Amino acid sequence: MEDQASGWRYGVEGERSSSFDEFVATRWTRLVRSVVLLGLDLHAAEDAVQSALVRSYQSWDRVSAAEDPDAYVFGILLNVVRASRRRRWNGEIPVAVFPDAGGSDTADGITQGVAVLDAVRSLPRGQREVVVLRFYADYSEQKTADLLGVPVGTVKSRTSRALAALATRPGAFMTERSNL
């Protein structure tokens, strides 16, 4: 097939793989970060995102035809993360992604980002998912409810409880941007 205007050629399969590759390249970092916020460690998060992307490609026609392809993939990712957590669950949540190599256990040596990460990951799973979807992935209450398969009212109540819990974490959530 020839696009006369640009002289560039397109093929249906090539276009499909190209759009997928572009999706991977542009969404990878954000998706991995979402999963880390959801509670997996970095390597498990990268594995989960890879698995979700592989599954997404298997139904890429449906993904690309979806009203919101990102939300479609995020839904797949949530399922992968939940399955992964069921397999890996050992009753503990990693408290930090990065080692504190400085040898200090005081707040001076811990960045606010890591403190926030720690705070979010200390929430119960349901509240954590709502916080990440609402405030990091930036989905509406309705979309969050759809993705999690719960009523909107549940999203609202979980959000309220999560924010109340986070507000009790000194130094993690601040009312103005720090100078990090």
Place this chain on the structure above:
Amino acid sequence: MNDDDVRASLALAADAVRPGPAPPGRQLRERADSRGSGRRRWLVVAAAAATALVIGGAWMVTESGGSEVPAPAGTSQRVMNPSLIGLTTERAKAELSALGLSLGDVVEVKYREQAAGTVLSQDPSPGEAVLPGDTVNLQVVGPAPDRPADNGSGQVDSNLTLRIENLRAETIVVLIPHSAGTTRAFVDSGKATTLTGETICSYPWLTATTTDGQLLDTFAQPCEGQTWRIEQGSPGICATLQFQGRTYAPAEEQPPVGVGAPLGEAGGADCDGIPPGQVPVYTANEEAQSEALTATYQDTVVIYRPRQP
């Protein structure tokens, strides 16, 4: 605490997470294709069986004195356009060259979450049949956008003064904070100076690239109020650098100073001769006496020295 506070805090937390580079889309597609659905796998098996029957039949005809099966005309010179998405521009060029293809237009776009030089899309599309000599156009991540001094970011907050020994002329010191999604770089003049914002501000614009041509960092323009910001370009950070015509490599001798997480997370798979995950992690050396550098506990410091010819 309102919703925007939560969003800002989560963005900060997310910035502290440094995933490795995105896997090539081609690799994921191949995994998806190799899994397939049960029905699809069955179809593949059936197709393979049918192909084997056809080939077997053709072989029997040939062996029994029949005419050879001609190869389809006009397809012998065509090659499949490789997927270059996720590669560096230089690697993409090498892949094209290996297939007899050439690099066409390279359009740079601004995109923060991938390293400069990373291929975002290509045309013709991956998998399309192309002829040797054809050109392939790329859309790649451009250099980090210029930013004015920003008092709200890039400033070390909780300071830890580190001592760096044996700084030499033209030593490059790169500080990689895990906290704010920024990279700070220092170039030492060889004099026994304290590396402060003021010192950094005395240097001109600098650009460093890895030896495969990938932009590592655009060092920030002299700053105001000893504050600076450099957009991240972390993949390849532990590779050698080419800077002003000279090649630099991470110091191999007794590590200088620095603290923080393994560079593997920030460095990705592009480290020159250093396997991911085995990148040196520098530890604080409080006894070193000669130079001072401020950093936080989450930061990593890499010292580059001129590579011996």
